[in-house]
Amino acid sequence: xxxxxxxxxxxxxxxxxxxxxxxxxxxxxxxxxxxxxxxxxxxxxxxxxxxxxxxxxxxxxxxxxxxxxxxxxxxxxxxxxxxxxx
Amino acid sequence: xxxxxxxxxxxxxxxxxxxxxxxxxxxxxxxxxxxxxxxxxxxxxxxxxxxxxxxxxxxxxxxxxxxxxxxxxxxxxxxxxxxxxxxxxxxxxxxxxxxxxxxxxxxxxxxxxxxxxxxxxxxxxxxxxxxxxxxxxxxxxxxxxxxxxxxxxxxxxxxxxxxxxxxxxxxxxxxxxxxxxxxxxxxxxxxxxxxxxxxxxxxxxxxxxxxxxxxxxxxxxxxxxxxxxxxxxxxxxxxxxxxxxxxxxxxxxxxxxxxxxxxxxxxxxxxxxxxxxxxxxxxxxxxxxxxxxxxxxxxxxxxxxxxxxxxxxxxxxxxxxxxxxxxxxxxxxxxxxxxxxxxxxxxxxxxxxxxxxxxxxxxxxxxxxxxxxxxxxxxxxxxxxxxxxxxxxxxxxxxxxxx
Numbered sequence: 383x384x385x386x387x388x389x390x391x392x393x394x395x396x397x398x399x400x401x402x403x404x405x406x407x408x409x410x411x412x413x414x415x416x417x418x419x420x421x422x423x424x425x426x427x428x429x430x431x432x433x434x435x436x437x438x439x440x441x442x443x444x445x446x447x448x449x450x451x452x453x454x455x456x457x458x459x460x461x462x463x464x465x466x467x468x
Numbered sequence: 469x470x471x472x473x474x475x476x477x478x479x480x481x482x483x484x485x486x487x488x489x490x491x492x493x494x495x496x497x498x499x500x501x502x503x504x505x506x507x508x509x510x511x512x513x514x515x516x517x518x519x520x521x522x523x524x525x526x527x528x529x530x531x532x533x534x535x536x537x538x539x540x541x542x543x544x545x546x547x548x549x550x551x552x553x554x555x556x557x558x559x560x561x562x563x564x565x566x567x568x569x570x571x572x573x574x575x576x577x578x579x580x581x582x583x584x585x586x587x588x589x590x591x592x593x594x595x596x597x598x599x600x601x602x603x604x605x606x607x608x609x610x611x612x613x614x615x616x617x618x619x620x621x622x623x624x625x626x627x628x629x630x631x632x633x634x635x636x637x638x639x640x641x642x643x644x645x646x647x648x649x650x651x652x653x654x655x656x657x658x659x660x661x662x663x664x665x666x667x668x669x670x671x672x673x674x675x676x677x678x679x680x681x682x683x684x685x686x687x688x689x690x691x692x693x694x695x696x697x698x699x700x701x702x703x704x705x706x707x708x709x710x711x712x713x714x715x716x717x718x719x720x721x722x723x724x725x726x727x728x729x730x731x732x733x734x735x736x737x738x739x740x741x742x743x744x745x746x747x748x749x750x751x752x753x754x755x756x757x758x759x760x761x762x763x764x765x766x767x768x769x770x771x772x773x774x775x776x777x778x779x780x781x782x783x784x785x786x787x788x789x790x791x792x793x794x795x796x797x798x799x800x801x802x803x804x805x806x807x808x809x810x811x812x813x814x815x816x817x818x819x820x821x822x823x824x825x826x827x828x829x830x831x832x833x834x835x836x837x838x839x840x841x842x843x844x845x846x847x848x849x850x851x852x853x854x855x856x857x858x859x860x861x862x863x864x865x866x867x868x869x870x871x
Contacts, residue, residue, distance in 0.1 A: 418732060421674050434513075439674040440690045440768045 385431075385463070386456045392426045393452060406453045420449065427455075433462040471705035472645045473871060474814065475713040476557070478550025480543050481696030481798050481808050482518035486550055490808070491815050493797065494823040495844045500798050501681060501692050508664040514676040517662050518694030518799025536600055537613065538578035539660035543697035543804075544610035545617065548654055552618060555701040556713060557652065559618050569622030569650050570611045571641045572699070573633030573657030575803030576666060577626075578605030583665040610658050614699070622650045631763070633657050634698070634806030635856035635864035639722040641702045642866070651704045656807035658697035667693065673732070675767050681800070683764035683793035684771050684839045686830035691765045694799020698807030715871035717814045720851070721750025727861025733769055734857050739777035742863035746853055747781075750867035754785035758849030759816040761809045762839075763857045764793020764825065765800055774857065775835045790816075790847065792825045792840040806856045810866070816849045817870045 383391070386406065394401040397413045404413060410420060417439055424435050435458075437445045448454040477487050482500030484490035493500065503509075504517045525534045525542055537545065548570075552559075559565045581604040588594045603609060608626040615624045623644060627637040634657030641655035661667070670676055670693065677690035708715055723745035727738035747754060763774055779786045794812045801808055812823040821844055828841035851869045858864075 421672075424674070425672065437674055438677075438689055440677075440688065444689070 385460055388430055389427065389456050389459060390452060392423055392430065396423050396426070404452060406456070407451055409451050410449060427459060431459060431463055433459065433466055435462065469646050470648055472642050472702055472719045473705050473708050474700050474716045474719065475703045475708050476551035476553070476555030476701030477698065477716060477811060477814060478547040478554070479696065479698040479808060479811060480520060480546045481698070481801065482520055482694050483798050487811060490811060491821065494794060494812060494815065495821050497824045497826045497843060498797060499826055500694070504662060504667070506663055512664070512667050513671050514667055514678055516678070516680070516692055517667070518692065519662050520696055535598070536604060538581045538604045538609060540574055540576070540578060540658045540697070541610040541613050543660060543695070544572060544658035544699060545613055547656065547658070547697040547699040548614045551654065551699045551701050555703070557701065559620060564652065565619050566621050567650050568620045568652040568654070569644065570614045570620055570624045570654045571627065571637045572611045572655065573627045573629070573635070573637035573803045573806065574607055574610065574659055575628060575630050575633050576659060576661045577607035578609060579666050580660050580663045581605040583663045586665070614654055620654065628803065629862045629864070630858035630860055631800070631802055631805060632856035632858035632862050632864040633803035635854060635866055636724065636862070638700070638702070638806065638810065638866055639724060639864055642719045642722050645702055645704050651707050653702040654699055655702055656697065656699035656810070657804040658807070659801045659804035660695050661693060661802055662695045677766065680827055681766045681796045682827040682829065683762070683766040683796055683825050684775070684832060684835040685828045686832040688766040688768070688771065691767055691795070692799045694801045696798070696801055696808060697804050698811055700810065717817045717868045718871055719866065720752070720869050721746045721867035723749055723865050725863045727863070729861050731861070732859050734773045735861060736773050736777045736780060738861055738863050739774060739855070739857050740780040742865045743777060743781035743853065743855065746865035746867045750851070752851050752867065754782040756851045757782065757785065757789050757853065758847065759813070759822060759852040760789055760791045761813045761852070761854040762791050762793045763855045764795055766793070766795065770857065771832070772834045774855065775837055778837060786837060789838065790822050790840050790845070791837045792823055794823045796826045806854060806864070809854055813852045813854045813868055816852050817868060820846050820848055822847050822849070
């Protein structure tokens with residue numbers, strides 16, 4: 383499973399959707415992910431990839447972690463994985 | 469209905485080991501928040517808090533007391549002693565002791581005792597724990613020990629409503645004296661959540677600030693925890709008057725509401741209706757209100773929702789009222805926070821000292837009230853309220869006036 387597949391699986395589970403219905407271009411809002419569900423997604427991402435996601439619910443935009451779409455989350459997680467290995 | 473006055477106050481928190489030191493720190497805008505010092509603090513992402521620096525249980529209690537008192541009990545016992553001493557009440561009078569009770573608030577209770585003993589059995593693999601783990605960790609331990617130490621035989625219990633615990637507790641004490649059930653109540657709250665498990669759990673929610681508590685400030689990025697206790701002597705007015713007691717303030721109203729909405733996100737309607745109902749219960753108008761000690765946690769959702777709720781409840785009067793959050797100085801004491809914050813309310817009424825909202829750098833247009841930024845102010849205030857809006861959507865607002 384690629385990073386993207388894993389993230390789609392995490393988000394789909396939290397959003398009560400089928401993975402096939404979670405498109406990479408989808409925003410969290412479109413998927414019905416509210417702030418508490420987002421915190422649960424971030425936790426699942428950290429547990430799955432063994433990374434530390436810099437995310438503060440008080441100001442998601444200021445966090446150095448772009449949650450605009452599934453795609454941006456995938457890029458950000460790939461970055462964290464690469465940084466972890468470096 | 470009986471009138472209820474406050475004739476004693478006591479505290480220990482990050483700003484001071486007693487009331488005078490705490491109020492001096494508040495009037496000077498001192499920040500009591502610093503690096504957390506306890507086992508495994510290096511494994512935390514959030515490493516700051518309002519810890520009582522240099523606190524050592526053995527400076528206050530003997531060995532057998534320490535074996536029974538979790539820090540949350542220790543803090544409450546210390547605060548209660550100061551409050552009782554100031555009140556001048558003598559509980560060796562049987563009649564008085566029979567009609568004096570204790571109602572305290574806490575959210576975590578003996579959390580440090582749980583943390584230590586979970587380590588012992590799970591981490592260290594021990595198969596035996598100290599015999600007093602249960603009486604030490606139970607949420608009512610602090611209230612019970614205050615009752616036992618001072619021989620108070622009236623109603624005693626503990627209220628848990630997360631961040632509103634102290635206000636709910638003081639509201640119960642107020643109602644008991646108001647209705648004639650008791651003459652005197654020891655009330656307030658206590659919390660000692662500053663341990664590895666306590667902070668680790670909060671980290672999970674992603675609402676904690678790694679660098680400071682900045683309520684109502686555009687740059688805020690979350691809450692910071694504190695620890696400690698504040699306990700007050702609530703007394704029936706005629707009883708206090710007859711013995712010539714020094715009256716610090718009068719409690720004139722109390723209201724509780726529930727958001728019935730979300731387990732963590734606050735709701736404007738619930739908060740606004742708690743404020744409005746507290747003023748109505750007190751029989752005062754929005755124009756009479758001079759100061760609000762805000763819940764002001766410095767999370768984005770709390771601060772914006774609270775400011776909107778104040779505007780909704782007060783209307784045009786919201787532009788004249790001073791609103792400050794002292795959490796920037798002492799941290800968020802969770803179940804004990806309403807206690808420490810009532811000290812600021814009483815100081816505003818009694819001494820005209822309006823405690824500031826420190827760490828305020830940039831105004832937030834969504835929090836456009838007079839938040840008393842950075843510097844304490846001298847002002848005459850006749851009526852003040854204290855807000856507490858808890859996780860779980862439980863709101864509790866107390867209204868006080870000058871004696």
